[in-house]
Amino acid sequence: MKADRKDIHNSDIPAVCKSCEARHRGICGALSTDQLLHLSKYTNRTTYDSATELIPEGEDVERYSNILSGVIKLSKLLADGRQQIVGLQFAPDFLGRPFKNKSETTAETATQVEVCTFPKSILETMIHQSPELEHLLYEQSLKELDDARDWMMTLGRKTAAEKVASFLYLIGTHIDPTRGINDSSIGFEIPLKRADIADFLGLTIETVSRQLTKLRKAGTIELENNRSVTIKDMNVLRNACEQST
Amino acid sequence: MKADRKDIHNSDIPAVCKSCEARHRGICGALSTDQLLHLSKYTNRTTYDSATELIPEGEDVERYSNILSGVIKLSKLLADGRQQIVGLQFAPDFLGRPFKNKSETTAETATQVEVCTFPKSILETMIHQSPELEHLLYEQSLKELDDARDWMMTLGRKTAAEKVASFLYLIGTHIDPTRGINDSSIGFEIPLKRADIADFLGLTIETVSRQLTKLRKAGTIELENNRSVTIKDMNVLRNACEQST
DNA sequence: CGTCCTATTGAAATTCTTCAACACTCGTGG
């Protein structure tokens, strides 16, 4: 992957892009210095509060984004109010649905979020010029598809206890990119409130709460307050995601 | 979309490709006559019986395919045997996971299936030469991602009755591409047995059976035998996919 | 004709939800 990135001199890079994760691990890594410069003329860095709706379901989107920090939830709504979160996105993910005017999902911030937005048209022009850019977008979609299908297993076949464990495991493995892969114990802030967790897992708030209590009483996790959790041993948690017994 | 396809003279097209749906609506539409000719040297048309495992989960895949007829199910397995079908694929879908050696899912025929297979390496070389080909593959992945997320709503938030209705609606809208969009009544063979339907919906065989009986008694469907069904009115069925009451 | 595979149906058991009460935190305004 690294070899695919354009060989650019750091000095030529637009200032806003210099230390940007989207350039290192996101889609901007596919762009040449010239392209980066061109794009940066139209970009807009913005910080949003938690619980801000960025892309309403079914409405026209005029800008795409790169997520710079924070967590975004993608959700769907039924007419009677039932909700399902169909994906979580972390930095430096690309946010948007290329080649389609209307989004199939609502995108909403779950935490405070910083994004770098740019007009749809600019990116789509660049896609036509740069197969490498389209390739990176394609790769992200394939990854999202793999993730979505993994989660379908969780939604369709796992018990409430396994679902909650799977959720904590997912967050634990995504929230902090700098975490060593071998750290068996980690602590973090859960980026979602109970209602969101419930909507992500296809459960009720109460069931989520009860299962968290059960994990706490079993010693698998510690809950400092509602949001901050410590996984005592990720291996134990991983086992809890799939109780073969 | 049609304007994007290469302008080719019918006489130059390889014989096997002439009436192939993969060329009209599948990924081969992105190929020039020369490319089609090149690819066709390595293709292999095969027919498989129902319940044949084409791609085992986690194993190396050496060939990709286009589905020419029939239905393929993509599934995942937990250690204790619980199974979830994470997608169904119909003609002329492309089958395979590009840019990854190991498949994340098992691909198995649900019905008798005819495929056109070709070596992974040939396609991946062509992808590098033809951005248009990669674009079509990308578009299919985006569609699969949209479908997967739709289904996550079904798995996570719908009742058993709504799930079974959603399944019949999905099949009814995919099984016969020639069907008029306005036909309110349609009949078809359900391509999955009860156990598969259950694995697709995250239910048990018994619950599926009971819900089908309920739909039959309500007059929404007719069941000629276990496999062949008539939807009396697709609009009524669509409403049953999401009972707002 | 017996066996395997598939599907249906009933009754009991289980899981999860619903309903209800209560606790905690935080910001605001008296």
Next chain:
DNA sequence: CCACGAGTGTTGAAGAATTTCAATAGGACG
């Protein structure tokens, strides 16, 4: 400074939906 209300989370008890267990039936095939 404290009271109040909104928002969030926990816990218990009752209820509902779905699963599990068990029995039965039909069709395909040797």
